[in-house]
Amino acid sequence: MNDIKWSKPEKKIARGAFEKAYVRECADFAMKIRAQVEKISKPDDIWDLHKFMTEKIKEIEGKYYYRYSVLILVFARLVKDRWLDFNDLKGLPESKIDCTESLVDF
Amino acid sequence: MNDIKWSKPEKKIARGAFEKAYVRECADFAMKIRAQVEKISKPDDIWDLHKFMTEKIKEIEGKYYYRYSVLILVFARLVKDRWLDFNDLKGLPESKIDCTESLVDF
Numbered sequence: 001m002n003d004i005k006w007s008k009p010e011k012k013i014a015r016g017a018f019e020k021a022y023v024r025e026c027a028d029f030a031m032k033i034r035a036q037v038e039k040i041s042k043p044d045d046i047w048d049l050h051k052f053m054t055e056k057i058k059e060i061e062g063k064y065y066y067r068y069s070v071l072i073l074v075f076a077r078l079v080k081d082r083w084l085d086f087n088d089l090k091g092l093p094e095s096k097i098d099c100t101e102s103l104v105d106f
Numbered sequence: 107m108n109d110i111k112w113s114k115p116e117k118k119i120a121r122g123a124f125e126k127a128y129v130r131e132c133a134d135f136a137m138k139i140r141a142q143v144e145k146i147s148k149p150d151d152i153w154d155l156h157k158f159m160t161e162k163i164k165e166i167e168g169k170y171y172y173r174y175s176v177l178i179l180v181f182a183r184l185v186k187d188r189w190l191d192f193n194d195l196k197g198l199p200e201s202k203i204d205c206t207e208s209l210v211d212f
Contacts, residue, residue, distance in 0.1 A: 019115055023149065026148075026149035026152060029152060030143075030146045030152055033152065034146075036176065037143045040139070042132075043128065043129065043132035045136075046132060046135060046159070046163075049139070049159075050156070050159045050160070050163055053152070053155075053156045053159070054156065054160075057152075076119045084164065
């Protein structure tokens with residue numbers, strides 16, 4: 001995975017796809033926060049919301065790791081989790097798309 | 107402070123006042139969360155909300171410490187922060203009220 005080279009135009013497409021997925025997942029996260037906030041009726045609900053946010057932030061920070069050496073793995077996970085689809089990766093060479101697909105299936 | 111004795115009826119009043127302050131402060135906390143959630147427009151806003159909640163939770167957990175040995179100190183702080191007023195402490199003996207008042211002024 002470390003040997004995969006990224007050209008300048010590929011890096012641009014990759015960065016765009018990565019950002020798109022991040023914004024989508026955060027928008028969904030914000031929606032879930034809003035839904036939970038609406039239900040706050042006692043102090044414990046605040047602590048539950050904070051716990052939910054801490055866990056989700058930890059998950060997001062662990063997942064959105066922008067290093068070219070692991071980017072195919074990151075993309076495969078984002079496709080699997082439906083924050084990204086192959087249209088977002090359009091323009092990348094077939095070898096990288098195939099590799100991502102194999103990892104999604106795996 | 108350790109020497110202050112609490113009778114059973116005093117403990118009941120103290121517990122009630124403590125709970126009242128806690129519920130009031132948490133209701134205000136929930137209101138501030140709601141206001142901040144309404145303004146979420148980008149991922150960073152979620153991280154800011156989480157940071158605000160982490161700090162406030164830490165403050166609340168440090169403040170609401172129900173031990174009779176430090177309860178007068180806790181009440182003085184709650185009165186100072188306006189989560190409690192002397193009406194909530196009605197029924198406690200004058201010595202405890204005076205002690206709380208002295209600490210608030212201090």
